[in-house]
Amino acid sequence: MDEFSTSDIVINLLLAARWTLALTLVAFLGGGVVGLLILAARIDPRPWLARSANGYIGLFQGTPLLLQLFLVFFGLPLLGLQIEPWMAASFGLTFYASAYLAEIWRGGVEALPKGQWEAARALGLPRSACLRLVVLPQALRMTLPPAVGFLVQLVKATAVTSIIGYAELMRTANAINNATFEPFTVYGMVAAIYFALCFPLTAYARRLEAGGQHRFGR
Amino acid sequence: MLDFSWLPDALTVLASGVATTMGLIVVVTVLGTVLSIAGAAARRSRSKGLRRAVGAYVELVRNTPFLVQLFFIFFGLPGLGIRLNAVTAAILAMTLNMTAYGIEVVRAGLEAVPKGQGEGGAALGLSRTRVFLSVVLPQALRVIFPALSSQIIIILLESAVVSQIAVRDLTYEADLLQSRTFRPFETYLVVTGLYLGLATAMRRGMEAGAHRWIFRGR
Numbered sequence: 001m002d003e004f005s006t007s008d009i010v011i012n013l014l015l016a017a018r019w020t021l022a023l024t025l026v027a028f029l030g031g032g033v034v035g036l037l038i039l040a041a042r043i044d045p046r047p048w049l050a051r052s053a054n055g056y057i058g059l060f061q062g063t064p065l066l067l068q069l070f071l072v073f074f075g076l077p078l079l080g081l082q083i084e085p086w087m088a089a090s091f092g093l094t095f096y097a098s099a100y101l102a103e104i105w106r107g108g109v110e111a112l113p114k115g116q117w118e119a120a121r122a123l124g125l126p127r128s129a130c131l132r133l134v135v136l137p138q139a140l141r142m143t144l145p146p147a148v149g150f151l152v153q154l155v156k157a158t159a160v161t162s163i164i165g166y167a168e169l170m171r172t173a174n175a176i177n178n179a180t181f182e183p184f185t186v187y188g189m190v191a192a193i194y195f196a197l198c199f200p201l202t203a204y205a206r207r208l209e210a211g212g213q214h215r216f217g218r
Numbered sequence: 219m220l221d222f223s224w225l226p227d228a229l230t231v232l233a234s235g236v237a238t239t240m241g242l243i244v245v246v247t248v249l250g251t252v253l254s255i256a257g258a259a260a261r262r263s264r265s266k267g268l269r270r271a272v273g274a275y276v277e278l279v280r281n282t283p284f285l286v287q288l289f290f291i292f293f294g295l296p297g298l299g300i301r302l303n304a305v306t307a308a309i310l311a312m313t314l315n316m317t318a319y320g321i322e323v324v325r326a327g328l329e330a331v332p333k334g335q336g337e338g339g340a341a342l343g344l345s346r347t348r349v350f351l352s353v354v355l356p357q358a359l360r361v362i363f364p365a366l367s368s369q370i371i372i373i374l375l376e377s378a379v380v381s382q383i384a385v386r387d388l389t390y391e392a393d394l395l396q397s398r399t400f401r402p403f404e405t406y407l408v409v410t411g412l413y414l415g416l417a418t419a420m421r422r423g424m425e426a427g428a429h430r431w432i433f434r435g436r
Contacts, residue, residue, distance in 0.1 A: 062371075062417045064378035066389060067410040074402040078219070152281065159283035163382060170285060177293065184297030187290040191282045198281035 004180045010189060016172035017193050023158045023168055026090050028151060031097025038102035040131065043109055053102070060099030065160050068092050073164045089161035089168075097154055104146045108139030148205040152198045159194070169193060224399040225408065235391030236412060242305075242377055242387065243420075246312040247370050253313065254320025254366070259350060261325055272321065279318035284376050287311050292383045308380040308387075316373050320366060327362035328354060359432050367424040371417050378413070388412060 041053035060068065072095075073088040112135060120130035140147075162171035173190045177183050260272045279287065292307040302310065331354050339349035381390035392409040396402040 059414065062375075062414045063410045064375045064389070064413055066378040066381075067392075067406055067413060070406040071403065071410060074406060078403055156281075156283040159285045160379060162285070163379070170283070174289075182297070183289070183293035184295070187286060187294045191278075191286050191290060194282045194286060195278065199277065202277070202281055 004176065006185065009176055009180065009182075009186060012172060012176060013169060013186075013189055013193060016167065016169045017197070019166070019168040020155065020158050020170075020197070023086075023089055023093065023161065023166070024151070024155050027093035027097045027154055027158070030090065030094035031101050031154075034094060034098035035101035035105065036136075038098055039105045039109070040128075042102060042106055043131075057099045057103050060096055061103070065092070065096055065157055066163060068096060069161060069164050085161070085165035085167075088164055089158075089166040092164075093154070093157060093161065096157065097150070100150050100153070101147065104143050104150060105136075105139055107146070108143035109135055111142060112138055145205050145209040148201055148208060152201045152205070155197050155201070156194065220404055221401055222404055222408070224395070224401060224404075228395055228399075228405075231391050231395060232388070232409070232412065235386065235388035235409075236416070238386050239374070239377060239388040240416070242308060242312065242380070242385075243370065243374050245309055246316055246373060249309070249313045250316035250320055250370075250373070251366065253317040254324045255355070257317055257321035258324035258328055261321060262328065276318045276321055279314055284311065284315055285379050285382070287315060288380065288383060304380075304383045304385045307383060308377075308385045312373055312377060312380070315376070316369060319369050319372075323365040323369060324358070324362055326365070327358035327360075330361045331357045363424075363428050363432050367421070367428070370424070371421060374417055374420065375413065 038053050038056055041049045042057070044050050044053075069088060069092040072092040073083065073085070076083045076088070076091070116134055116138065117130060120134040121127075125133065158168055159170040162168060162174065165171070167175075169190060173186050177186045180186065257272050257276075260268050263269060288308065288311040291311050292302065292304065295302065295307075335357060336349050336354055339353040340346075344352070377387060378389040381387055381393060384390065388409055392405050396405040399405060
């Protein structure tokens with residue numbers, strides 16, 4: 001068996017943290033794109049479309065992420081797709097992120113004064129252009145603090161993908177722990193790395209929130 | 219293509235999993251609520267050291283994944299001579315997690331109560347503890363309850379990962395079932411539906427309870 005020194009443990013964990021970051025980034029960007037589509041459907045005047053989007057959001061916010069990952073991991077092969085853990089992790093977290101981001105942004109869209117819509121419509125813009133050019137830019141800026149807050153949630157959520165076999169920080173920690181039998185050190189370090197990733201984002205979200213309240217005079 | 223013929227034989231196992239999961243949630247809700255109130259009171263205490271310690275705990279828990287906290291407690295703490303069985307470790311991890319979020323919720327609720335309320339209580343000659351429990355806290359509950367009940371739902375969804383330390387919760391039973399039926403997708407689909415049902419039922423139940431007990435006469 002290989003001998004692991006403490007510095008070996010740290011180096012291997014830090015290398016694995018790259019995959020945690022990569023997955024977070026993919027899920028945030030992918031979730032952002034899908035989330036915008038869900039948002040557009042959620043605020044559509046056609047009731048069936050809005051209701052479907054609402055159901056989608058409720059489904060992802062009302063079930064455990066671990067089960068969502070299992071369903072992607074075991075469900076896509078039923079459709080005849082060969083799937084690797086990293087693909088299941090990316091798809092699963094993208095859907096998960098899209099539901100939360102759509103709901104956050106919807107809050108922003110609904111907080112916007114109705115006059116913004118009416119003025120844009122009065123200029124003769126079609127609904128989709130109102131949304132894209134007038135409403136969304138303001139709503140996205142207004143909801144930046146909760147979106148950054150969700151990014152923290154997403155970094156932490158990537159740890160669950162270790163269970164379906166994606167070799168990010170947590171799974172690497174389990175493997176190192178199995179080789180070294182030093183769970184206190186290994187999981188302590190893992191916690192420290194997650195903290196180092198999340199805390200600056202949390203602090204940033206908090207600063208944005210304070211600034212925003214000041215600016216909007218709430 | 220989908221095969222649910224295993225389901226009738228699995229009902230007792232699933233029921234036992236639901237019972238374990240709900241048992242965990244009930245215990246954690248009670249412990250977490252009491253500790254959140256105590257923690258929020260500590261954050262308002264006159265001792266700077268106590269305020270700082272509670273603040274550090276809140277940041278530490280909120281900026282690390284639940285799965286890491288769970289593994290640290292279950293696998294790591296025995297290194298310090300603290301050996302917990304799986305259920306105790308799960309309850310401890312879930313309670314620590316819920317309390318970290320709950321403290322902020324309760325604190326926001328307490329801050330929403332006008333200062334004059336506490337001063338009025340003090341002017342009547344009530345002790346500090348009495349003022350907190352009988353005057354400030356009941357009014358704060360109206361702000362606290364909605365956010366705290368969402369937190370309880372989040373803990374329900376997060377609790378799925380305690381299956382990874384062999385707590386026989388709903389997800390653990392699903393893992394065992396699918397290894398017997400070779401129908402992972404169908405098994406996890408049913409169990410995901412059960413979680414969604416539990417989350418929905420709990421949300422409705424808590425809303426009804428709130429209307430009955432907290433928002434009475436409004």
